[in-house]
Amino acid sequence: MSDESRPSPAQTAVAAVIPAAGRGVRLGPGAPKALRALNGTPMLIHAVRALAASRHVSLVIVVAPPDGAAEVKSLLDAHALPERTDFLVVPGGESRQESVRLGLDALPPEYGVVLVHDAARPLVPVDTVDAVVEAVRAGAPAVVPALPLADTVKEVAPAATAGDPEPVVATPERARLRAVQTPQGFDRATLLRAHETVTEDVTDDASMVEQLGLTVVAVPGHEEAFKVTRPLDLVLAEAVLARRRLNDGF
Ligand SMILES: Nc1ccn([C@@H]2O[C@H](COP(=O)(O)OP(=O)(O)OP(=O)(O)O)[C@@H](O)[C@H]2O)c(=O)n1
Numbered sequence: 561m562s563d564e565s566r567p568s569p570a571q572t573a574v575a576a577v578i579p580a581a582g583r584g585v586r587l588g589p590g591a592p593k594a595l596r597a598l599n600g601t602p603m604l605i606h607a608v609r610a611l612a613a614s615r616h617v618s619l620v621i622v623v624a625p626p627d628g629a630a631e632v633k634s635l636l637d638a639h640a641l642p643e644r645t646d647f648l649v650v651p652g653g654e655s656r657q658e659s660v661r662l663g664l665d666a667l668p669p670e671y672g673v674v675l676v677h678d679a680a681r682p683l684v685p686v687d688t689v690d691a692v693v694e695a696v697r698a699g700a701p702a703v704v705p706a707l708p709l710a711d712t713v714k715e716v717a718p719a720a721t722a723g724d725p726e727p728v729v730a731t732p733e734r735a736r737l738r739a740v741q742t743p744q745g746f747d748r749a750t751l752l753r754a755h756e757t758v759t760e761d762v763t764d765d766a767s768m769v770e771q772l773g774l775t776v777v778a779v780p781g782h783e784e785a786f787k788v789t790r791p792l793d794l795v796l797a798e799a800v801l802a803r804r805r806l807n808d809g810f
């Protein structure tokens with residue numbers, strides 16, 4: 561399908577790419593992070609359900625650990641997932657950026673809006689997913705969910721000798737800073753161009769779009785969309801799930 565004949569993001573279907581190929585080094589030894597359990601269910605399944613909960617999302621592409629695609633397919637088959645959503649699994653790469661690109665290589669042509677969501681953010685609420693989709697459908701080429709910071713942030717220079725204190729060189733004005741989450745949402749053509757154009761390593765997809773000179777916009781993120789990175793995050797995630805179960809009356 562050529563770009564001219566492609567429907568606009570306002571009309572088209574939404575796909576989500578879930579990079580889940582990381583090892584989870586900061587979480588400590590064990591299975592790849594996305595396959596570790598949260599309250600008995602793999603983190604990846606929580607993340608897939610969170611995205612598939614959006615009525616907008618009709619395809620989820622899971623980017624599995626490089627040698628784990630068969631295991632991920634079995635996990636998707638073994639867990640209840642919405643029937644209206646299609647699922648694809650592809651093997652991932654060495655970096656998050658490469659894994660996202662491998663996911664995009666599997667994107668069918670009819671999807672004009674693409675979400676990229678970390679498997680490591682398993683508890684993102686559906687309202688956050690919907691807010692990102694709606695902002696892309698309203699015309700933004702790239703959208704990030706973002707929260708104000710609680711801590712003051714310092715820029716530091718390298719220590720003179722490894723292990724010495726690092727000199728602080730600046731204190732950016734906190735009110736202007738945001739902590740950025742996922743899902744990040746994109747007009748398909750913009751995201752594909754960003755991944756074709758930007759070759760240096762970056763930490764999120766939206767920054768690749770910034771490098772194209774396009775405007776990225778922020779919508780409100782959510783505290784429960786935090787990234788499970790270190791062991792304490794697992795404790796928080798299980799506490800959030802326990803609170804949800806109580807609130808749902810289970
Ligand atoms: N080669 C990689 C590296 C990361 N990711 C994914 O990108 C998301 C965000 O990455 P992060 O939280 O840093 O996960 P890990 O790379 O697994 O963590 P660590 O850096 O602690 O090893 C995760 O869902 C992770 O699975 C990926 O798909 N492919």
Ligand SMILES: C[C@](O)(CO)[C@H](O)COP(=O)(O)O
Binds near residue numbers: 741763787
């Ligand atoms: C994409 C991201 O979650 C936005 O905050 C973050 O940059 C991923 O970083 P990581 O070091 O790959 O976890």
